[in-house]
Amino acid sequence: RFLGKGERRLKKAQRRLSKRVKGSENRKKARVILGKRHLKISRQRKDFAVKLARCVIQSNDCVVYEDLRIKNMVKNHCLAKSINDASWYMFRVWMEYFGKVFGRITIAVPAHGTSQECSSCGTIVKKSLSTRTHTCRCGCVLDRDHNAAKVILSRGLSTAGHVGTWILDPNACGELTATDVEVILHRQVDSANQESPRL
Template identity: 85%
Template sequence: MLIFEFKTYAKREQFNAVDAAIKTVQFIRNKAIRFWMDNEKVNKFDLNKYSAILAKEFPFCDELNSMARQSSAERAWSAISRFYDNCKKKTPGQKGFPQFQKDNRSVEYKTSGWKLASDRKSITFTDKKGIGKLKLKGTRDLHFYSLTQIKRVRLVKRADGYYAQFCIQVDRSEVSEITGNTIGLDVGLQEFYTDSSGVTVENPRFMGKGERRLKKAQRQVSKRVKGSKNRIKARAILGKRHLKISRQRKDFAIKLARCVIQSNDCVAYEDLRIKNMVKNHCLAKCINDVSWYMFRVWLEYFGKVFGRITIAVPPNGTSQECFSCGTIVKKSLSTRTHVCRCGCVLDRDHNAARNILRKGLSTVGHTGTWGNTHNACGELTATDLEVILDRQVNSLKQESSCMKDTGVSS
C-alpha cells in the first residue's frame, strides 16, 4: 500500500466544510465508543450499522458520505480491538481502554464520495458537506495508477494547511544486486548510530536546534488571552514549528534507512522498548527527539521493498559483553570505552554493534523481518544466501582471532 500526499487549495468556505466533516467523524467515532460501552457483545459490523442509525437521527451525520461514516465507526473498532489484544497478550500496565476523541484532524472516504479529475490535478467531493472541488499540488504522479487501485482518500488538517492523501493498493518491490555486506547497528544519543565497522552517524538533534524558536512561540501563546484571535494565530505558529521538526525527523529517518538497506544484504539492530526507556525523565526528551522507532520502521519497510534481511536483536548485554572473548565487562553509561582483560579496546558503541551483528547472524531464520530477496536474474536461492552469511561469519571469526592474537582492535 502506497500513500501519496498532496497539498490542497480552495476557498475558505470549502475548508470550513472540511472542518465540519472532521467534526462529524469525531462525533460518530465517540458515539460508537459509547454504544460499545453501553452494550455487550458489540462487534465491528454492529458499529457500522450504528453509523447508519446515527445518519437517520442526526441530519449533519447524514450529510457525510456513507462510506466515510463507516470509516469513522472502523476507527472506533480499531481502538476497541487494540484494547482487546492488549488484554489477551496481558500487556503490563494500562491496556489502552478506548477514550473519547477531542482533537480529530482527518476524514476518510473509501471508494465513493469523491471524483478525481482526468488530469489528476483536482478532486471533487460529492457528498452533502459542500467541500466541492479541491486543487492538488504535489510531486507525485497519479497517472501511473488506475482509479480502482485508489482504495481510500483522506483529508488531513495540519498546522500549515489541508492535505489530501491517496491510499493506493500496489505491491512495491525493487530488484537490487547482492552487495555481500552485513551490518550491525547500535543506536545512541551521542551518535545516532554506530555500525559494526566503526562508522558513526551524527545525531541531528532537531528538537535541540529548534528549541529556542519553540520556546519563544510557546511564550507568545501563553501571553495571549484564551479564545482571542491573537491566541489562535500564536497557536498556529507554534504548530508550524512542531510540524517542521517532525518532518525533519521523518525525512532523516527515510533517507538514512534507505541508504543502509541498499548498501547491505543483512541488517541487525536492537529490539528496543522505547515506551519503557522514556520513563527516565532525564532522557525522555532526547530519546523522543532521536526517533529510533521511526528509523526502525523504515528499515523494515525498505527491507521488504529491496529484498533485504532485517533482524531485531535483544539488546540485553550487547554493551557489557566483550566482542573478542565474550567476557562480561560491567560499565556505566558514562564509560564510553570498552576495555577488556583480553586486550580488546573498543569504543563502547562499536563493541555493542559487533555483538549485535554476531547475535543477528546466529539467529537468522528465527528472529527479525524477512523480505523477498531477488538478484538481477530473478529469485535468489537459499544456497546463495547461505554462502553470503557464511562468508560474513567466517570473516568475523577471523577478525576475532586476530584481535585475540594481537590484543588490538581496528
C-alpha cells in the same frame, strides 16, 4: 536533534500564545503559528529518518540492530526528550519497511548485555556508562560502541534474534522463533536471487 535546534523559536511561539487573550483572533493566529513550528519539527524528523533508513538498507545486504524497548526507555525523564527527538522508533519502522521493499534482511536481536559482552571471547566485562573503552582479559581493547556493534552482528548472524516485523505483517508485534527466522531468511535470499541476476 531537530527539537533542540528549533526549541528557541518554539518557546517564543508558546510565550506569544500564552500572552494572548482567550477567544481573540490574535490567539488563534498565535496558535496556528505554534502548530506550524511543531509540524516543521515533526516533518524534519520524518524526512531524516526516511533518508537515513533508505541509505542504510540500500548500502547493506543484511542489517542487524538491537531490539530496544523504546516505550520503557522514555520512562526515564532524563533521557526521554533526547530519545524522542532522535526518533529511534520511527527510524526502525522505516528501516524494516525499506528492508521489505528492497529485499534486504533486517534482524532485531535482544539488547541485553550487548555493551558488557566481549566481542572476542564472549566474557562479560562489567562497565558503567562513563566507561567508553572496552578492555578484556583476552587482550581485546575496543571502543565501547564498536565492541557492542560486533556483538550485535554476531548475534544476528547466529539468528538469535527475529527478523523485522514488516517482513510478515506490517501490524505484527510478536517475536519469531529461531526456526521461523531461518525459513524467512531462506525466502528472502531466494527472492533476492531471482530479482537480481548478479547474485
